Amino acid sequence: MKSRLVRSLLSGNTLLALLGxxxxxxAAEYVYLAFDTLTFDDNAACGSDAQIGCPSGGWTTALLAVLFGIVAIASFSILAARLRTPRDGVGAGWPHSRWTRLTAGVLGAALAYSPGYSAFLELRGPVPVQPMAASWSVTANDPPSVGTSAAWPNGSTVVRVRQDGFAAAYRTADGTQAWSATAPERTMVCAAADQPAAGIGLLGYQRTGGTCTTVVAIDLTTGHTLWQHEDPSANWSDIDTIALTDGLAVLRTPAGVQALDPRTGQPRWLHPSDSGCAPTAVAADANQVAAVEYCADPKNDELGRAALVTLAPQDGTQRWQSALPTETPLDTVGFVSVDPLVLAVDEHDTRGTHALLSFTADGKSLATIPTTAPSTVIATLPSTDSHGLGSAAVYPVVVAGNTVICEAATPDDDVAHDLVGYSRTDGHQLWARQLNGDLAGLTETDGGPMAIEYFEVPPGKGGTVKYYAETERVDPVTGAASTQTVYTKAAESGQGWFGAVGGRYVLVNASGTATAGLPAVLAFPVR
Structure with a gap:
């Protein structure tokens, strides 16, 4: 009895049933998968550069479905013929072994399903991701040469300020406009505080043909101008020239660091600079005001020294000063973080300091992270024409605990495709990871650091270029990604603004021109 069962299982008929x-x-599986691939909705987010790419291998899958079908028909035809023609008792045994053949056929189908689907995924490429649709969006109506100068959250609204001085607040619940305001005639926005405070935003204005010599405070609840401060000797058009925190507006002036009352504009205190010195960048939070001061060499204007100083926000008293490792003028300097203190320095000297510098709370130098290397270039600060995009701005660098997370590119590529994490305490590289798309930048949210990538997909069935954004949370310790979400019509190259406001994620594009086909502001459900 046992030997008969073994012969039955190993017989050609059983193997034919298994194969069939x-x-x-x-065949049935690949017919379905081929149809699904070849009729894929081109309106979904896909593209050759994205992991969420358009499906491929459809015709190969269809051909394999036909071949599998032919083999299945042939196997069952041969099996049926053999069972109808008894040979050496094989056919005669059919009534007693039909359950063996049936079981073999079902077993073959079960064994083939998983590897068949895995092989299909290899043929097809990345699995498509349907992008999340916007809950609402603001129609792109910007003039061609005008983009976003500032974007600030305020309660359940988000405020967008254009470079031409037009400002509007949008309710995050439905996108309706709460208020709008315009700058004086022939006035452009030339500077913006990185973050709002107590419902106030700080902007710099300049008239056509002039310099950035005016600072105004905007009530973000009404859009009204609270006060205006003029200084003909100042120029606030650079990065980190004005800052705002609860109870204090801080300005970089030729005389020193000036503090004003944020609601009235009345002077609070002035920290004067030494003769031949002037602040080049300022930043502030509730606990301290920080500034970089540069002092030119009186005998050689191509040489000079720079220092990082911190001041008490109550009265401007200097707490400490730390010399920076520079000897020539600073082409670019700005604050990546105030608490903890991380500074980006780009010295004029080609062989000078081009690095991120971190400090302890009492001013001791911690780490130097070079931003240029033969194979990697690290972006440190947003460009001057797209800075001041709010407290949740998309920037090239964020600090998360003891990790400095940077976007990186190769020297011959002006778009970053990599993330690199460095230790804030000693500067060594912790991890590096390649991204799916082009990196727009990084932002710090309540849930941790988040990378914003963008995809520009060539025209498909609709005949127009499509834009998508993908966000992914980044583990600062390992660099691993989680909670990836794709958003439709929501991204472009360049820094923008992204953050959670009023129970939604809000994205403000750096540009919202009609020619780009992108909304200026979009809101999405929080997942």
Missing amino acids: GATALL
Whole structure:
């Protein structure tokens, strides 16, 4: 009895049933998958550069479905013929072994399903991701040469300020406009505080043909101008020239660091600079005001020294000063973080300091992270024409605990495709990871650091270029990604603004021109 069962299982008929069941299942599976691939909705987010790419391998899958079908038909035809023609008792045993053949066919189908689907995924490429649709969006109506100068959250609204001085607040619940305001005639926005405070935003204005000599405070609840401060000797058009925190507006002036009352504009205190010195960048939070001061060499204007100083926000008293490792003028300097203190320095000297510098709370130098290397270039600060985009701005660098997370590119590529994490305490590289798309930048949210990538997909069935954004949370310790979400019509190259406001994620594009086909502001459900 036992030997008869073994012979039955190993017989050609059983193997034919096994083969027939497997190929029949594969044929049916590949017919469905080929149809699904070849009729894929081109309106979904896909593209050759994205992991969420358009499906491929459709015709190969269809051909394999036909071949599997032929093999299945042939296997079952041969099996049926053999069972109708008894040979050496094989056919005669059919009534007693039909359950063996049936079981073999079902087993073959079951065994073939998983590897068949895995093989299909290899043929097809990345699995498509349907992008999240916007809950609402603001129609792109910007003039061609005008983009976003500032974007600030305020309660359940988000405020966008254009470079031409037009400002509007949008309710995050439905996108309706709460208020709008315009700058004086022939006035452009030339500076913006990185973050709002107590419902106030700080802007710099300049008239056509003039310099950035005016600072105004905007009530973000009404859009009204609270006060205006003029200084003909100042120029606030650079990065980190004005800052705002609860109870204090801080300005970089030729005389020193000036503090004003944020609601009235009345002077609070002035920290004067030494003769031949002037602040080049300022930043502030509730606990301290920080500034970089540069002192030119009186005998050689191509040489000079720079220092980082911190001041008490109550009265401007200097707490400490730390010399920076520079000897020539600073082409670019700005604050990546105030608490903890991380500074980006780009010295004029080609062989000078081009690095991120971190400090302890009492001013001791911690780490130097070079931003240029033979194979990697690290972006440190947003460009001057797209800075001041709010407290959740998309920037090239964020600090998360003891990790400095940077976007990186190769020297011959002006778009970053990599993330690199460095230790804030000693500067060594912790991890590096390549991204799916082009990196727009990084932002710090309540849930941790988040990378914003963008995809520009060539025209498909609709005949127009499509834009998508993908966000992914980044583990600062390992660099691993989680909670990836794709958003439709929501991204472009360049820094923008992204953050959670009023129970939604809000994205403000750096440009919202009609020619780009992108809304200026979009809101999405929080997942």
